[in-house]
Structure formats: structure tokens, C-alpha cells
Amino acid sequence: MPGFKDDILKVARGLGIPTGQFDAVSIHAWPPIMKRIEASFIMKTDSNTRFNWWWESFKGKRVSIFFENGRAFEQLSQLIEADEVVWFIGCDTARDPSKYWLFQGAVKAIQQVIGEFYAFEYYVVSKKYDWLLSVTDHDELIGLGSMTARMERLN
Secondary structure, three states, rough: OHHHHHHHHHHHHOOOOOOOOOEOOOOOOHHHHHHHHHHHHHOOOOOOOOOOOOOHEEOOOOEEEOOOOOOOHHHHHHOOOOOOEEEEEOOOOOOOOOOOEEEEEEEEHHHEEEEEEOOOEEEEEEEEOOOEEEEEOOOOOEEEEEEEEHHHHHH
16 A cells, blocks of 8 residues: 555656656665754654654744645745755654655755645755754744744745
């Protein structure tokens, strides 16, 4: 039975998005990337190795904007350079909220994929680990790191 990762990749390919614009990160590459993201942006309070509900434990200053229409993803291209390749982390909110899947891609491709799904939690992270964007399943767009200044201009 296909899972969340397969569903996302199927949608991306169905939209004609090439692998150079959006693809999954290999199972061998993702653990150190996820750990570095967690170390950069998440306050760890116990030894739980799951990557769920990060937005409840963010480090440092944050800027939040609520989007009652569930369309926060439409703002991503206002915040991220079009040619920047970023990490995209999707949470399998409906089936197993402890499962996170790591992809990489350009913002336009990521927006196209997100637009085909409904109400799931995801994160977009700079490959330099200097900012993180989160969209919660509560329609809140949260920015951390150097993204806070860009978010304040949107508000």
C-alpha cells in the first residue's frame, strides 16, 4: 500500500515536476539532515527521537501569521528566492503524525505539490540551516531564524 511519501511523489510527477525541481531525499541521507535541522531550531526536552510537533518547541524568536483560508503555502514564493533549493519536510498528519518525510526542491514546485493536498503540517528549511518556515495543521505560518524579518514584512 503506498504511503504519504509515495503520494507526494506521485502528485509531483503527475504535475510534470522534474526530479531536479522536487524529489525525495534518500533514506541514507535524511537522518543527519533531520538531526541538524532539529539541533538548529528545536528545543529538545527529552530523548524522544521522533520529529513530530516541532512547532511546539521552537528555539528563539518566531513570527507567526494565521491564514484562516488554509492557503499559507501561497506566501512561500514571497519569502523564498525562486532559484533556492530548500528542504521540504511533510508530516503524514492524517495517517501517522509521527512520520516525517524529507524532500528537496524549489519553492514553486513545493507550492504546486502542497496545493494538491489538504491540511497537513510541513516545514521548509534553508539548506544553510539559517531559517525555517512551518505551516501547522492549524493554518499558522511560523518563521524562525533569518526568516523572521521577511515574515514581518508580510504582516
